[in-house]
Amino acid sequence: MKYRCEGRRGQYYNIQFDLTTLLSIKKHMDNKNIKKVQDVWFDNLKWLIETPVDRILEEFEKAVDFVPDNPFASSLQYQGPIHVAELLDFGYMTTYxxxxxxxxxxxxxxLTDNCFGTFEGDKGYSFHNFFVVSPRYAIVLVSRLYMMNKIDMLSLRKSSFSEKLHANPEAVYAK
Incomplete structure (x- = not known):
């Protein structure tokens, strides 16, 4: 769902990436003989659709193994069938x-025409990913850390809105 959203697709069509991601996309294009950045999006999408989930997760583990302490640093080192940023995103989504x-x-x-999904968290970790499908219902991806009662193992982070540290959100789920 996250990959389908217009914002993600727009990144490829408008070439709106940070420098590290853009360099890794260019490297991926060279390795796969892809001519346009926009075609990387289609190539990624095709691979995700055609590949069994267990194979995707195996590839995710390979990408994370390049730099275990900082998986995002693997973006310039990993070479595989899909661009590494999308592979890491898919792999981390399976932890929800x-x-x-x-x-x-x-x-x-x-509901809005300009947004399909949003998240609660920061760039490093999202606690919830929200996808409103009707005025009455939303599909929500929830971190498994809540289910395992381990959300407090995450360290406090600086808020985007001030210098204060803020605690992880509390969530109560009932059947």
Missing amino acids: YVCIWQAEEGSEFI
């Missing part, structure tokens, strides 16, 4: 489980 949230009586989720 799916919930369906129903809006409370009298409330609705907001």
